[in-house]
Amino acid sequence: MRLTVTLLLLIFSVKQSSPVHPGTGTFLEDSKTNLIFEGSQVTNLTAHQGTTALLSCKIKNNFQNNPVSWIRLRDWHILSTGPSTYTKDERFSVRQATAHDWSLGIQYVNKNDEGVYSCQVSTSKGSISHFYNLKVIVPRAYILGSEEYYAQTGTAISLVCIIEDTLEPPQFVFWYHNNKIISYDTRRTKVSFDSGSRTKKTSTRLLISSALLEDGGNYTCGSANAEKGMVTVYVSDGEMRMHVRNGARLLYLSIPIFFLLLIFDFFCRSFCFKANN
Template sequence: MGLYVIHTLTHKTSPYSFVLHQVSWFRRRDWHILTTGTFAYTNDQRFSVLHPDGSLDWTLQIKYITRRDNGTYECQLSTGTGVLSHFVNLHVAVPRASILVRGDYHVQAGSTITLVCVVEQSPEPPQYIFWYHNDKMINYDTERGGVKVTMTTGHPAGDTRSQLTISNAQQEDTGNYTCSASNTRPASTSVFVTYGDSLPAIQRRDETSSSTTHSSSSSLSVISPVLSHSLLIPFLLLSYLLSFHNNLYLIHSHMFLSHHRTHQTSPVTRRVR
């Protein structure tokens, strides 16, 4: 990621003190002694101390810094009366690159392709930002012509921006575009150059799929009551058939009882006569 130095300054306890101060650097995360005096006490060769002869400066230097180096570092000064400490909180910012495009980039043939790459969270501007079309770097493409790259810094958000402009877009300009900065991972997007009515057709297709989704949800809301009615009809028919069967049973029972009564009363009438 780069080089980082943590600086501290020691002072003599008094103008008449000639006591040799012993300065050590600790990493608080694991209480690891990094340096004591001018000697390093770690196998990680990225750590070293800078102390010019006769100077009161003791600077901890970390090379190729990474996010893992986040944390608190302690400088301890051993004196004849005790230990003095100074703490430094180190926050490693990891830059991030992105292209200001939502989804794929569609453009009509003959138009201008404009892509903007933004590098954020970078303590200092990247040394370079290269643009690639597929696998070819195009920052200095003189063969194609009409390619322009501009890089700007000092934006209010503290970011760095690189704008790629390609005039008179042609079918050959379709493909993957990547911006690659010196201190970030690359960011990519896809560009499609279309002719004639192809672009409106793509938009209409997107609108059609959106309206189809809406129609499907509406159809579901209409079908639901139809299904409920279709289930209700057999139930009503079954109820009607059961009612009809019961009525037939009642009629049959009534006729049977009437006939039975007639058969029983007839002999009694003959006896009276």
């Protein structure tokens, strides 16, 4: 019964709140209750997709042990009250390191988790909140050049993949050919890697020597939690193209000769017919 009343009061206080915008401040203190949130009114946080985002809410002077709740302002969802969570999403949890620390943890954070969160303390005199603006960075991989790559048999295929928007260089970068991982450092395949300590962009080069017809297809590259880059490679037989080109040239030269032969045959038939008459 007590928990139900607490939740109803919390919902009412949240609905009365106004929209939150980033601002400045030092320490957020409530003169009525002497509660103090450590930090400014709005804390801006950046998390890497796939990692754990930790929203640290430290409260001082909560002598009456007033309930601490986490609210997601996007949909006014009450995620937790005290140590209990009220969401089916098991990625959310309350991590109380000390009696004054009520941090919200979001495991495997993704782009949908972006937005404003509120750490709120409800008291008999009202509620006081601290806001967190969470931004999620999604690494992106792309292959230099156009979406199509053309090569002839016997030549080399060289593809360069760039991975950006990473908080730290990825430990592994993978290349795929038609959704199958490519074995590195084989007789014809070599892969080089640059962590990008100067450019802050990780790059990797795939080099395939003496291209074969079966080397054509879709090539993708990427790392964990990164959007993959893709290019389509077309490999053609150089000798076949030469034969086609030579055949077209012979056909082009044969057309006027054919017409000359028709004209010669026409005149020949005409003169021969008159001579016989």
